[in-house]
Structure formats: structure tokens, C-alpha cells
Amino acid sequence: QVQLVESGGGLVQTGGSLRLSCVVSGLTFRNYAMGWFHQAPGKEREFVAGITWSGGTTYYADSLKGRFTISRDNAKNTVYLQMNNLKPEDTAVYYCAADRTMLIHTTLGQYEYWGQGTQVTVSS
Numbered sequence: 377q378v379q380l381v382e383s384g385g386g387l388v389q390t391g392g393s394l395r396l397s398c399v400v401s402g403l404t405f406r407n408y409a410m411g412w413f414h415q416a417p418g419k420e421r422e423f424v425a426g427i428t429w430s431g432g433t434t435y436y437a438d439s440l441k442g443r444f445t446i447s448r449d450n451a452k453n454t455v456y457l458q459m460n461n462l463k464p465e466d467t468a469v470y471y472c473a474a475d476r477t478m479l480i481h482t483t484l485g486q487y488e489y490w491g492q493g494t495q496v497t498v499s500s
Contacts, residue, residue: 378402378489380472385494386485388462392498396457398491405453406430409475411487412446412457414468416497417438421471425457426480434482462498 384396396412409428425436425446434446445458455472457492473487481487 378474380474380489380491382433382470382472382491382494385496386468387499389499392462392464393458393460394462394496396459396470396472396494396496398455398457400453400455400472400474400489403476403489405472406450407476409480410446410455411473411475411480411482412455413471413473413479413484414466415493416465416468416470419468421484422484424470426475426482427455428478428480435479435482437482459496462496464498464500467496467498469495 381403382398406429411426412424413421414424423437427434427446427448443461448455461468471493472491474489475487
């Protein structure tokens with residue numbers, strides 16, 4: 377059974393930082409590109425960042441570039457999202473997702489497996 381379990385969310389003040397983790401089991405982690413998405417209340421789920429299987433290539437939503445960093449540790453079957461200088465508009469549920477291709481995709485339909493999400497709330 378494939379499982380993606382996110383953690384690290386919480387309540388933080390504007391300008392603060394959080395590091396999200398997503399531990400993956402039930403699949404060969406190094407064979408999958410990984411992505412992070414977020415979904416704010418009343419809005420669609422949107423791409424945040426992606427990383428190839430090796431970690432050699434990353435890609436970010438334009439609006440988040442420079443504040444967020446995606447990384448992975450294939451030995452630990454874990455992908456991370458470091459979020460710095462957080463803003464109230466970053467408030468959302470954050471999801472990790474696995475994509476068995478060599479490329480980073482920004483569309484939800486390309487991802488085969490999803491976690492349950494972790495809530496990030498940024499207070500002003």
C-alpha cells in the first residue's frame with residue numbers, strides 16, 4: 377500500500393519559516409519525481425514546487441521562487457519543503473504527490489499518489 381504522510385505544518389507569524397516533510401512508503405521512491413501543491417480555502421489546488429528523482433532539477437511556481445526550497449533524501453524516502461519569509465497568502469493545506477516520470481509536472485493529473493495534507497496557517 378502506497379502512503380505519503382506529510383508533517384511539519386502549523387501556525388506561524390508573518391516572516392516566519394516552516395519545514396514540511398513527506399515520508400513515502402510502498403513504492404520505489406527513487407523512481408518518482410515529487411511535487412508539493414497547496415490549496416487555500418475556496419480555491420483550487422495549485423503547484424508549488426517539484427523535484428526530479430535524483431534531486432538534480434527543481435522547479436517552482438513563479439510567485440514562490442526565492443522563498444521556498446524543495447529537496448529530497450532518497451535514503452530516507454522523504455521530500456522536504458523549506459518555506460521562508462511566510463506570508464498570510466501562503467495559508468493553505470500543503471500536499472505532497474508522487475509522479476512516476478522523469479520530468480517535473482505542474483498539473484495535478486500527472487501525479488499518481490497523494491498525501492492527506494498538512495495545514496499551514498500564517499498569521500498577520
